[in-house]
Each structure stands twice: as structure tokens, then as C-alpha cells.
Amino acid sequence: MHTDLSDQIVLVTGASRGIGRATATALAEAGATVAVHYGRSADAAGEVAATCGEEARPFQADLSTLDATNSLIDQVVDAYGRLDTLVLNAGVAVPAPMDASTERWADAWSETMHVNLRAPELLGRHALRHFQSQEPSGGRIISIASRAAFRGDTPDYVTYAASKAGLVALTRSIARGFGDDGVKAFTVAPGFTRTDMAQDFIDEYGEEHATEDLALDRLTEPSDVASVIVFLASGQADHATGTTIDVNAGSYVH
Numbered sequence: 301m302h303t304d305l306s307d308q309i310v311l312v313t314g315a316s317r318g319i320g321r322a323t324a325t326a327l328a329e330a331g332a333t334v335a336v337h338y339g340r341s342a343d344a345a346g347e348v349a350a351t352c353g354e355e356a357r358p359f360q361a362d363l364s365t366l367d368a369t370n371s372l373i374d375q376v377v378d379a380y381g382r383l384d385t386l387v388l389n390a391g392v393a394v395p396a397p398m399d400a401s402t403e404r405w406a407d408a409w410s411e412t413m414h415v416n417l418r419a420p421e422l423l424g425r426h427a428l429r430h431f432q433s434q435e436p437s438g439g440r441i442i443s444i445a446s447r448a449a450f451r452g453d454t455p456d457y458v459t460y461a462a463s464k465a466g467l468v469a470l471t472r473s474i475a476r477g478f479g480d481d482g483v484k485a486f487t488v489a490p491g492f493t494r495t496d497m498a499q500d501f502i503d504e505y506g507e508e509h510a511t512e513d514l515a516l517d518r519l520t521e522p523s524d525v526a527s528v529i530v531f532l533a534s535g536q537a538d539h540a541t542g543t544t545i546d547v548n549a550g551s552y553v554h
């Protein structure tokens with residue numbers, strides 16, 4: 301099976317590090333033109349864009365703010381003329397312990413919901429408008445949720461699990477409501493994946509906590525998630541629209 305994305309413009313949010321970085325690189329290797337979104341890691345995003353070929357460019361937007369989120373899709377469409385696939389990958393895991401002050405608790409919920417759910421809904425809204433109006437019409441949205449959406453998370457990360465469950469419902473609703481417009485929407489739900497975010501969990505709970513549930517003998521790497529995203533972006537899985545693919549080293553069957 302040959303995967304050729306050379307006719308595709310793809311925006312990957314949170315492409316400066318971790319899963320997003322591996323995804324941008326893998327998409328570019330398959331021929332896609334990649335818009336490399338980042339928040340704070342400008343140097344890292346520049347490196348990713350440089351490895352993704354001449355057409356790749358970094359795009360900065362703090363997804364915890366409404367204005368920056370609101371203009372990102374238009375910036376990408378202005379630069380490339382269209383958008384074929386949106387990978388909603390950027391995310392945060394902010395702890396909200398039960399014994400935190402109400403202010404800290406509320407801040408954690410607010411930041412998490414903004415980056416992990418509100419930004420995706422707004423980016424998705426703008427992307428859908430372009431998908432409907434561009435020629436040829438249509439496009440794909442691939443949301444990176446989490447195993448936590450389905451089995452919950454530890455008490456400190458309830459907000460993270462809730463935001464990802466919302467993202468799953470958002471993505472399924474897009475698949476359900478916009479299929480007639482040629483829009484396909486998928487969710488990828490990773491388990492622990494070796495990135496900066498997972499390292500925070502490992503530092504807190506230990507490496508054993510991350511690997512004890514796995515059927516496979518090693519922690520998932522960002523490239524293991526990226527290859528599934530490339531497959532979904534390719535169109536070869538379009539009739540699986542609305543689905544969620546678990547990439548968790550077999551932790552549900554162990």
C-alpha cells in the first residue's frame with residue numbers, strides 16, 4: 301500500500317514537540333506540505349519545519365487565548381490557499397489536586413479546557429468552513445484524545461480526562477454532521493507515549509505505572525502514533541469516519 305500525500309496541505313497543532321513533532325515529520329515524509337503550529341517552542345518548531353521540506357512553515361498561536369486560536373486557520377489558508385487535513389494534537393495536562401485552592405483548581409480546569417477542547421472546537425469550526433467552500437471541497441480532522449477519555453484518569457488529572465472525552469464527542473459530531481460535505485473525522489487515543497508530557501506522569505508515578513498495563517514490551521513512541529495519523533490522513537480509512545483508534549500498546553487487552 302503506497303501512501304502519497306503530495307496533494308495535501310496539513311496543519312498539525314503542537315508540532316514543536318512530542319507526538320505532534322513526529323506526526324509533522326511523518327506527514328512530510330509521505331509528501332504532505334505541513335503547517336507546523338507551535339505555542340512557546342519557537343526554535344523547536346523552526347527545526348521541525350526545516351526537516352519537513354521547503355514548503356513547511358512554522359505558525360505561532362497560543363491556544364489558551366481566543367484571538368490567537370481564532371486566526372490560526374486563516375493564516376494557514378492565506379499561506380497555502382487551502383487546507384486538507386487538520387490534526388488537533390496540541391494539549392496540556394495540568395494537575396488539579398483535591399486539596400488545591402479553589403483558585404488553582406479553577407485555573408487548571410480553565411487552561412485544560414481551553415487548550416484541549418475549546419481550541420479544537422474553534423479550529424474545527426474554521427476548518428469546516430474552508431472544507432465546505434474550497435474546491436475540491438471536503439477535508440479531514442484527526443483529533444488526538446487519550447485513553448483517559450474512556451477509562452478516566454488519576455484524581456489529579458480529572459480535568460484532563462474530561463477534556464479528552466469532550467474532544468471525542470466533538471470529533472464524532474463532526475463526522476456525523478458534516479459527512480455530506482466530504483468531511484471525515486477521526487480520533488486517535490494514545491496511551492502513555494514517550495514525550496515530555498508522559499515524562500511528567502512518570503516522574504510523579506514512576507515508569508512502572510506507565511508500563512504495567514501494556515501487552516507489548518515497550519512504551520509507545522511518538523512515531524507509533526504518527527504512523528496511524530498518516531494512515532488516517534491518506535484517505536485509505538475514510539469509511540471509518542467517526543471512529544476512534546486506540547494506540548496504547550494493547551493495554552485494554554492485557
Ligand SMILES: NC(=O)c1ccc[n+]([C@@H]2O[C@H](COP(=O)([O-])OP(=O)(O)OC[C@H]3O[C@@H](n4cnc5c(N)ncnc54)[C@H](OP(=O)(O)O)[C@@H]3O)[C@@H](O)[C@H]2O)c1
Nearest residue numbers: 314317318319338339340341363390391492493495497498
Ligand atoms: N504523551 C502521552 O502519554 C499522551 C497520552 C495520551 C494522549 N496524549 C495527547 O497527545 C497530544 C500530544 O501530547 P505530547 O505528549 O506530544 O505532549 P508534549 O510533548 O507536552 O507537547 C505538547 C505540544 O502541545 C503544544 N501546546 C501546549 N500548550 C499549548 C498552548 N497553550 N498553545 C499552543 N500550543 C500548545 C506544545 O507547543 P509549545 O511547546 O510550542 O508551546 C507542544 O508542541 C496531546 O493532546 C496529549 O494530550 C499524550
